[in-house]
Amino acid sequence: MFFVFTAVLLFWPYTFAKAKPIPYSRDPKVPLVVRLPRYGFFQGTQVLTTLKYSIEFETPVDAWLGIDYATQPVGDKRFAAATWPEAFAGTKDADEYGPRCVQNGGMADQSEACLSFNLYRTPGVPLDQKLPVLLWVHGGAFVGGSGRSLDGAAFVAASTEPIVVVTMQYRLGALGFLPSALFEEEDLLNLGLRDQRLFLEFMQEYVEYFGGDTNKITLGGQSAGAHSVALHYFHNYDKDKGKPLFNQVIIASGAPTARSFPDAEYPLYKRQYEDFMTSVKCPLQPNDKALKCLRAVAIKDIHDASTHIMSKSNYNITWPWQPVSPGPLIEKRGSTSGEDGTFYHLPLLISTTTDEGKLFTPTNLTTNAEFISFLANLAPDLTPSDLKDLEKLYPDPTSGSGPYSKAPKSLEYDRISAAYGDYSYICPAQETARLVSNVSVSVYKARFNVPNYAPSWQGVPHASDLWYFNGLSSAQYSDIAELYHSYYVSFIVYGDPNKSSIDGAPTWEMYGGVGDGELVVGNADRGGTYMEKEGAGIRMEQCAWWRDPERMKRLNK
Ligand SMILES: *[C@@H]1O[C@H](CO)[C@@H](O)[C@H](O)[C@H]1NC(C)=O
Numbered sequence: 001m002f003f004v005f006t007a008v009l010l011f012w013p014y015t016f017a018k019a020k021p022i023p024y025s026r027d028p029k030v031p032l033v034v035r036l037p038r039y040g041f042f043q044g045t046q047v048l049t050t051l052k053y054s055i056e057f058e059t060p061v062d063a064w065l066g067i068d069y070a071t072q073p074v075g076d077k078r079f080a081a082a083t084w085p086e087a088f089a090g091t092k093d094a095d096e097y098g099p100r101c102v103q104n105g106g107m108a109d110q111s112e113a114c115l116s117f118n119l120y121r122t123p124g125v126p127l128d129q130k131l132p133v134l135l136w137v138h139g140g141a142f143v144g145g146s147g148r149s150l151d152g153a154a155f156v157a158a159s160t161e162p163i164v165v166v167t168m169q170y171r172l173g174a175l176g177f178l179p180s181a182l183f184e185e186e187d188l189l190n191l192g193l194r195d196q197r198l199f200l201e202f203m204q205e206y207v208e209y210f211g212g213d214t215n216k217i218t219l220g221g222q223s224a225g226a227h228s229v230a231l232h233y234f235h236n237y238d239k240d241k242g243k244p245l246f247n248q249v250i251i252a253s254g255a256p257t258a259r260s261f262p263d264a265e266y267p268l269y270k271r272q273y274e275d276f277m278t279s280v281k282c283p284l285q286p287n288d289k290a291l292k293c294l295r296a297v298a299i300k301d302i303h304d305a306s307t308h309i310m311s312k313s314n315y316n317i318t319w320p321w322q323p324v325s326p327g328p329l330i331e332k333r334g335s336t337s338g339e340d341g342t343f344y345h346l347p348l349l350i351s352t353t354t355d356e357g358k359l360f361t362p363t364n365l366t367t368n369a370e371f372i373s374f375l376a377n378l379a380p381d382l383t384p385s386d387l388k389d390l391e392k393l394y395p396d397p398t399s400g401s402g403p404y405s406k407a408p409k410s411l412e413y414d415r416i417s418a419a420y421g422d423y424s425y426i427c428p429a430q431e432t433a434r435l436v437s438n439v440s441v442s443v444y445k446a447r448f449n450v451p452n453y454a455p456s457w458q459g460v461p462h463a464s465d466l467w468y469f470n471g472l473s474s475a476q477y478s479d480i481a482e483l484y485h486s487y488y489v490s491f492i493v494y495g496d497p498n499k500s501s502i503d504g505a506p507t508w509e510m511y512g513g514v515g516d517g518e519l520v521v522g523n524a525d526r527g528g529t530y531m532e533k534e535g536a537g538i539r540m541e542q543c544a545w546w547r548d549p550e551r552m553k554r555l556n557k
């Protein structure tokens, strides 16, 4: 029962019930045929409504849906790096969403053959007019989500500026991330991140044929999508040095140091891998037999094993199927790239929610000892002296006083949520903002303080912002959706969130380093939207502790 509950809790922002067919027009007024050289012709369509609640747009949005950007990783290509798609003759219809990548939940509408993207564009603008592009990487803990996690058509429909929005899919769960010695030896680590990378290259080649501006690509993402974006952002080294495949960045609840990215032989991953291999009845040795077996297993068995191990790990937030370092695209961890300065000097819009941790943390812990063992289990590289520090940094509420003494659910809930949120999101985002602002690039930082139908005991948990990016009137506070979306559009189009934001939008001032200003985005009941000094919104002392360079390294960040 608890597993079902937490799975829902974790994935509610990302999953849609199997949708009714999306209303679209098979006969757009203009042909919407694009020719992608060395690939093929695609016939687009027009999307008429939002994904959720099917709210009709004033004007239908031009769209190309479900286009493959790679040869699909099936059969012998399962667990292999994806490759450029093959050219074909004739015209393919691009008027239906591709299936989601295999993930937790029912397998209807899921497939291994999931490496596709959707592209939405303001209607009535000739294709030879190149528009700014938002390229969005969805979240879902690297085990969930899809190209429909962000409603790209709704984003375009609400935009006062002509724009292109692209949503893409990458391999998830065990199929996308199976840390192990085997995969390290066979150069098969971080496949899901490599899918994203291939797609960035694909966009460099082809976005202009859809009327997108190759020189105005904002790479954005939320949660695991934001970590992904941040990892690409901090990959200004090796053959990528000086050659970013995007022009600016949006990071919503993420950072290159958000997660620990230990190596492929991390003890936890080793156990989870062995558990997985046992479940799918594949041998651990020798490599060729193990891989051959993995490529032949029924997809349902992979789905079930991947899901089961994820669910078992959910309570303690010791998730399997994560990117590892060293590994492709994270040869160096984020803290090292930060220290070396090997990130791209490109404008950044970065945010976290007020109560990030509260979506994830256990609601039944009541003692100081449980607080300590939760953290020690989460991050085994915390030393005894670290754990002593943490007891002080986050005062124990059992005495009946202090900042965490009014916890709902269970006595330690607020305290653990604060520590987990700081460790995973809030302090890593501050570190990224600090580093980028230090090289004199525009940084806009926000604290998102608007819930979206979360239970009140969760405050403003992780992913609250998800329904507000689009300007969707179905968000709990539709005025905030309109406001936040307008900042996003303005940043994507002008590199400045203020330029075309709606009338009366408070000025979102640039962030100038630790302690400087961040925009609080709040509904009226929570004090509204205004600039605050960072120290008024986040735990500065605790963040300085988590951002300590030696500690970040030790925690594999
Ligand atoms: C809290 O709930 C989890 C999941 O149901 C359970 O495994 C664990 O033992 C509980 N912990 C305490 C301290 O009650």
Ligand SMILES: *[C@@H]1O[C@H](CO)[C@@H](O)[C@H](O)[C@H]1NC(C)=O
Pocket (backbone or CB within 6 Å): 312, 313, 316, 370, 373, 374, 375, 377
């Ligand atoms: C969860 O973590 C606790 C320590 O906080 C540990 O005792 C327990 O065994 C862990 N449970 C699982 C399923 O890993």
Ligand SMILES: *[C@@H]1O[C@H](CO)[C@@H](O)[C@H](O)[C@H]1NC(C)=O
Pocket (backbone or CB within 6 Å): 437, 438, 439, 440
């Ligand atoms: C960046 O940080 C360094 C070290 O803290 C400092 O000396 C330098 O002035 C900063 N540069 C900018 C542009 O803020």
Ligand SMILES: CC(=O)N[C@H]1CO[C@H](CO)[C@@H](O)[C@@H]1O
Pocket (backbone or CB within 6 Å): 496, 497, 498, 499, 507, 508, 509, 510
């Ligand atoms: C801090 C900042 O970027 N302010 C700008 C916000 O946008 C308005 C309108 O373009 C500018 O006048 C401000 O300079």
